[in-house]
Amino acid sequence: MAHISLSFLDHIARCNNHDMKKFLPFVVDNETVGNIRRDHISLLEKFPDVFDLSDTFIGLAKGLNSYSDRTDAFSLVIHKLFENGVLNGWRGEPYPVGGPWGGPHAFEIERAAAPFFGSRAYGVHINGFVHKEDGIYMWIGRRAEDRPVCPGELDNMIAGGQPVTLSLQDNVIKEAGEEAGVPSDLAATAISTGAITYRMENETGLKQDTIFCWDLELPTDFIPSSVDGEISEFFLLPAAEVMEIVDVSFDFKFNCNLVNIDFFIRHGLLPPSHPDYEKLIKGLGQ
Numbered sequence: 266m267a268h269i270s271l272s273f274l275d276h277i278a279r280c281n282n283h284d285m286k287k288f289l290p291f292v293v294d295n296e297t298v299g300n301i302r303r304d305h306i307s308l309l310e311k312f313p314d315v316f317d318l319s320d321t322f323i324g325l326a327k328g329l330n331s332y333s334d335r336t337d338a339f340s341l342v343i344h345k346l347f348e349n350g351v352l353n354g355w356r357g358e359p360y361p362v363g364g365p366w367g368g369p370h371a372f373e374i375e376r377a378a379a380p381f382f383g384s385r386a387y388g389v390h391i392n393g394f395v396h397k398e399d400g401i402y403m404w405i406g407r408r409a410e411d412r413p414v415c416p417g418e419l420d421n422m423i424a425g426g427q428p429v430t431l432s433l434q435d436n437v438i439k440e441a442g443e444e445a446g447v448p449s450d451l452a453a454t455a456i457s458t459g460a461i462t463y464r465m466e467n468e469t470g471l472k473q474d475t476i477f478c479w480d481l482e483l484p485t486d487f488i489p490s491s492v493d494g495e496i497s498e499f500f501l502l503p504a505a506e507v508m509e510i511v512d513v514s515f516d517f518k519f520n521c522n523l524v525n526i527d528f529f530i531r532h533g534l535l536p537p538s539h540p541d542y543e544k545l546i547k548g549l550g551q
Contacts, residue, residue: 271513274541276522277548283466290322291382293335293371298363300383300471308351312342335372343378352377352469354413358428360386366475376426383471386426389437390524391455391479393422393445393489394504401504401532404489406445406496408518415518419510420496422489423447424521427477433457437479444496445489447481455481458531461523461549476520478527504534523549 289306291299301309301323309316309323315338317324329335339362346352356376362384363371379386393404404422408415425440427433434453441452458478465472489499502510510516511525527549529535535542 271515272541273512273522273526273535273545274548276511276519276526277463277545280463280465280519280523281548283464283471287466288383288471291384292322292324293363296363296371298371298382298384299473301381302470305381305470308346309342311345315339315342332370332372336374339372339374339378343375346378346381352381356426358426359430360384360426361429370429373429376428380467380470380472383473385473385475387475387477388424388426389433389440389477389479390421390521391423391437391441391481392524392528393447393481393483394528395483395485395487395501397485399503401534402501403504403507403528404445404483404499404501405507406489406491407498407500409491409495409497412495417497419517419521421521421524422499423481424524433477441481443493444491445499446492447487447489451483451487452481455479459527461527463520463523465519474520476524478524480528480531504529504532508534 285300288300288302290297291301306318309318314326315329317326325335329338343352347355354377358376359373360376360379361368361370361373374382374384395402406420406422408418408420410416423441423444425436427436431439437455438449438452441447442449456479458480460475460477462475507525508529511522517525526535526545530545
């Protein structure tokens with residue numbers, strides 16, 4: 266662990282680093298459903314039957330009115346962007362575009378394309394923890410070296426994208442089994458604790474993410490095991506040590522730091538007496 270001059274707020278700032286002057290709003294049914302980089306507009310000019318382009322916003326071409334027609338049209342666009350090397354890391358998970366959480370939505374797209382269109386993406390992160398006589402311990406994962414995002418970095422015990430085809434709890438149970446070998450009856454005891462949001466610019470576009478946070482208290486004799494290979498190892502650390510890692514390093518995947526800070530606050534490990542407490546509370550919900 267490389268010690269850096271950091272604060273918890275630096276992780277929130279990192280996940281909210283963006284310059285909206287670089288983007289144009291993506292508008293569907295009079296609702297801004299995303300934001301697309303201005304320097305990507307030329308890529309969309311090749312699809313006049315899908316996009317209505319202007320200097321002030323990007324809309325849909327006339328005739329694309331139904332959920333299925335829009336989904337089919339965007340599937341063709343996204344496959345072409347992958348073929349041309351603009352996008353990579355196909356996930357095979359459908360994400361909703363537009364509308365409130367739970368729908369109704371305007372259409373759906375491949376998960377890996379969400380940042381390109383700047384549409385809101387959803388995920389679930391589950392902190393597995395154990396109560397011992399000397400306090401709370403947290404199970405931490407290390408991401409496999411072949412992961413397309415943040416290989417080798419630390420991760421929450423369980424995390425995954427939220428496809429439009431699953432409920433939150435069903436997804437938690439699925440991800441818990443795939444990533445950490447948690448039996449479904451044990452995974453079903455996970456408790457929903459709220460959500461964090463952030464807006465982060467990257468080379469693909471804009472990550473406008475909502476992460477639903479869950480707590481999973483585990484038996485002291487439970488040891489997680491990676492089933493799908495996304496995690497290379499798990500280890501159990503005192504929560505105080507996890508706090509130190511977050512406080513002085515970028516060892517965790519960028520958004521996992523926010524999930525951890527939320528956990529520290531809710532479990533009283535990061536108390537109101539902390540000088541940045543109010544800013545942290547506000548920062549987790551941008």
